[in-house]
Amino acid sequence: MVAFHASALDGVARNSALPTPLLLRLLAFEGDGDRPPRDALQRAGLPELAVVAILAHPNPSARIDFAMSARAEPAQRARLADDPSPKVRAALAYGPEVYDPRTKVAPLPDAVCVRLLDDPVPSVRTALLDSPHLAPSFVASMATHHSSAARREAVRAWEILPPGERSALLADPDPEVRRAAAQWECRRDARVTSELLRDPKSAAEALRRGLLVRADAERGVAERTHLVALAENPSLPADLVERLAVDPDEAVRLAVSLRPELDETRRMAIDFTVEAFDRGDVEWVRDGLADPEVLRRAAASVHPMLRRAAAQSPHLPPDLVRLLARTEDPLVEDLLSVHHPDTPEEVLMRVYARLGGTFSAWMAETHPRFPREGLAARYADHPDGNYRRLVVRDPAATPALIERLSHDPAVWTRQAAAGDPRLPLHRLREALHVPELASSAGANPALPEDEMVAVLDRAVVPA
Template sequence: MVAFYSSALDGVAANPALPTPLLLRLIAFDGGGQGPPFQALHRPGLPEPAVAAVLTHPIVDTRVHFATSGQADAGQRARLADDPSPEVRAAVAVGPEWTHDPRTKVGPLPDAVCRRLLDDPEPAVRSALLHSRHLAPSFLVSLVRHPDPAARRAALRVWDELTADERATLLDDPDREVRRPAELCACPHDARLTAALLRDPAVRPEALRRGLLGRADAEGLLAEGVHLVELAGNPSLPADLVDRLAVGPDDEVRLAVSLRPELSEARRAAIDFTVAPHVTKDVDWVAAGIDDPDVLRRAATSAHPLLRRAAARSPHLPAGLLRLLAADEDVIVRTHLAVHHRDTPEEVLMSVYARLGGTFSAWMATGHPRFPREGLAARYADHPEGTYRQLAVRDPAASPDLIERLSHDPVVWTRQAATRDPRLPLPRLLEALTVPELASSAGANPALPPGEMAGVMDKAGVPA
């Protein structure tokens, strides 16, 4: 297969204007044993005839790719749960590992399908299911009394949704690998349990970070001088011991103290701590209140950059806090807004685009619903940097002549952006199909005539 026709075929597979008959022809392709192009299986909104063809495709990798597609809905993927290949069933069980948009949530498989997968004779399928990030809480709750300890451990992921009786069952589990993590879940409200966990070196740091500390234990741990970062973040640490850690010699410990939720802004500002310019740190109380307006207000209005960075990761920011953080001087705050919030202002998106460049900026320009379009041609068509010239292609007012000019740009990313645009004059589009670095973009252009798409398939060896 000539290389650029293979590349053009990948583009055609992703082309949103690909007619269903050609899509079905492409999906039936064995690809020399590799199956049809990846792009054909990860298209959004596959028509039912195409889905049916994928489900019965003779090449296992084809069914695996569809089972892990972030574009397929859970009901479609669930139809592969009884596939004869354990590899396919494991792919269904674990689900999509990535999506085109990090703000998109993957729907969970139906509970009944999950139960079938958990009873699968292949251990790899059962393990894949229990490691999936897409399980419904209702299914996880149902695992509390499952005979498999690994399943009971998975139920701990929804500890806060369990009844008192269900929690007690897990705390009394005969398997230590279930019982220990359950105790860690319970220790924030149980000083006696925390004291017992502190005697186990394997879980001591976690128990120290989360557990309910008695006064004597807290003083003893401070005197030992180990795991002080975890101790500094413990919610139950007495106030006078917090004060002692706040003036200790270790900068990392002082930083941990500065993130405590009960501190006033004045008290926080009085602590001598250092925040690296590009560091983002998980802050437990902000993450737990990611949709709580009061928690978000406290973090977003703080002078502490790590708290504002943590708040900016919430997709639930109220409009006022969004405006406040959009004006923040901290570049990481604005970057988090651009990634996580659909209503991020255009000027913030543009500033993040300018700072990051490369693949991330390309994703932002094409994937963020508020990334600007109008006026980009006038502003950027002659910009000295190719990263900006490709923005001109997004402008609805860009002329076919401009699109053609940009398809000859010195920077390949700009040439490819222009080649994907349906305003590109047809003669140049057909020419681009034969240019190796442009063939894929030309194949993906919605203005490519169906006859030309079929011609690409012919030349790439796809049977009619």
Template sequence: MTRAVDAAQVREAAAREVTGAGSWDMVAFYSSALDGVAANPALPTPLLLRLIAFDGGGEGPPFQALHRPGLPEPAVAALLTHPILYTRVTFARSGQVEPEQRARLADDPSPEVRATVAEGPDRIHDQRAKVRPLSDAVCGRLLEDPEPSVRTALLRSRHLAPSFLASLVRHPDPAARCAALRVWDELTADERGTLLADPDPEVRRSAALCACPRDARLTAALLRDPAALPVALRRGLLDRADAERFLAEGIHLAGLAGNPSLPADLVDRLAVDPDDDVRIAVSLRPELTEARRAAIDFTVSPFDRGDVDWVTAGIAEQGVLHRAATSAHPLLRRAAARSPHLSPELLRLLAEDTDAVVHTHLAIHHPDTPQEVLMSVYARLGGTFSAWMATGHPRFPREGLAARYADHPNAIYRQLAVRDPAAGPDLIERLSHDPDVRTRQAAASDPRLPLPRLVEALALPELASSAGANPALPPGEMAGVMDEAGVPA
């Protein structure tokens, strides 16, 4: 049976899912009016070029000017030849920049810039967005770069096209051949055989680990290799003698408990192991009935996102998703909730789930998440994630928010009133004086804010950045902010 966990920790668990960290940023972010202007979508090209030319005391222009979608060609040209190294590095790292534009820095004189181009963006604003990879030709040039740091950065990039990775099977660099293993399932039988017979022992080991789920001989050899043992024990095609030996020795039992080829009677023995990690690994096995799962005593952590191999492998398969989404096991439902391919029926089922992390996963990963789920996640989590969801999720509600929430006692709801297209200038101005700083910032960035109050907000430290980013800010005021910040005309 599943034991209860501290519900107060669910908020922290969701923070780990969204940020990879252990805490929420609950303090409003203060920045300058210049930073806001740099992010302003209505910034005219001449002022953008003026800002890009700013040396910022040797640190370069504000990074917001470099992380803008749809940069005009004159701005791109200025950034490609910018004299400050950090500026070119920042531009190369931007997830808002098209790969064709970043690729133009592949021949930059600085190895740091070239390595940044090779590795690609490290963060993107929209959790659901995908970064388009560099072309295979550009990646090929970067892989031949004379600087080892550039080649290393390319091979660890998360944004390489499968076609490029597959082309590395016979590359002279063993590290490149190892990278080809990331698309093992897309390689031909001949290409797999080449990697299994590779002259480099690390490539051979890694290839064997890819092949061992269907090969008992390879698995037996890997179990004699200490470096490969943990993965082989978890994934490989085991014979009974090896499985019994490792169970008797008590080595890597949590991995063994999840091995798909483990005999049923050994699964039963591990289901009552004293170690909770072992029991929970057994409880996640795909062949178990719901009654069998419920008979296992395990504790679900609020920090566990639901990383279940067989669900991840079948993230687009309706049969797999149905088994996971309809399970009583919280981690299986969490795993299913991370799929953007849920059928309408499964989506409705998980939307009614009582597990808060299931709802958080739906809000992040599924574009059709019901509005009531989005609202519940928004109110529960607050902070940066909720602000992103309210502006970026295609189904987040907008109409009627002003009437419902403008006078709500909870500030997290008052912020939503600004999202309502029917909110008038008077309400936006009133909210710009709200006791809650995030509500004031939301109002200060809204183009319906009356101009006198918008100009006034530019001078207030907690509102300056939001006001600077307001697309209704006149170009003359934007230029005035640059003048005051010492940006040369």
């Protein structure tokens, strides 16, 4: 198979106008023992005939791709729970890899997770326990499971577990389960904190989050072993907070500066340094990304890391979005553009100009507020191809302009034009045979069905 034919085939596989008969033909494709194109397997809204074809595909890799599709319904993917291949079942158990923080993956039904948790193959069970997509109800249900690994994961649902199950986990026969449970219970029980401090594996976590008695807090300051962790502890006595605020270790002072109880005057009196690319992973803000009061305190702070932490919330009210958009912190702008659907257009354009490349292309294609009108007039003759490719977003761009851009010196601009349905048909047919444009042309929704058929024929996809 010639390389550009394969590229065109990948484009056709993700074409939103692909007729169902051609989709089914693609899904039956095995090539030389190969699987169908991943974009065909992971399309949104697959018809039932297509799902049946995937579930019965002889190549396990095809079923793995479907098992890890973020666009498939959980009930559709769940039908792979009895797949003969452990690799397929493990892929199903772990679920989709998600790179866009705005993408939410619905969990598999609890009953299916129960079956996967008792799968005879260890890799399947491990994949399920490692999955980031489990429903809280299922995580909590593992507290009484016969597997110690499952009980250890159940502590993640500590706040919703009944008191009796918490007590059972704290007294579990497995030491790792007991330790995991104690690391949650120590937040409300100073006795448990003291016990964890005697365990080198647990000391740092206990100092960071555990309820401390005075003696344990003073000992932690004196020993300095996990001083940054201790500086974050919510129960650290105020006088010890003041002592750590002038500690010679800069990392300790920075940790103190992020404490939630400080007012802004006291916070900014601390000598700390924030790195230009420190995203602001502040636990009390991260845990409160949907809490209006937490967001307001963090977004209105003069501390860069708190503003950056707040910018990662999709729940910011309009006034806080506007406030953060005026901070003149490039990282705040970057984080807003990724996480918030109402990021102002001027911020999106600054991020686009600053970052360029793949990220800017992704943002322009996916962000709901990224501008459209007026781009053709502004950028059709821009010296930077990164801007010229924005022209295809403008509803006012003419077919002649799109065709001109399909010959642009910048490959990304040519590709954007090749995928635009306004591209004249004669040029669209030409683009199918240009290696770097074939994939974009194949995905063009204006591509006639007979051309799609021709692409499948050239790729030797059986009828």
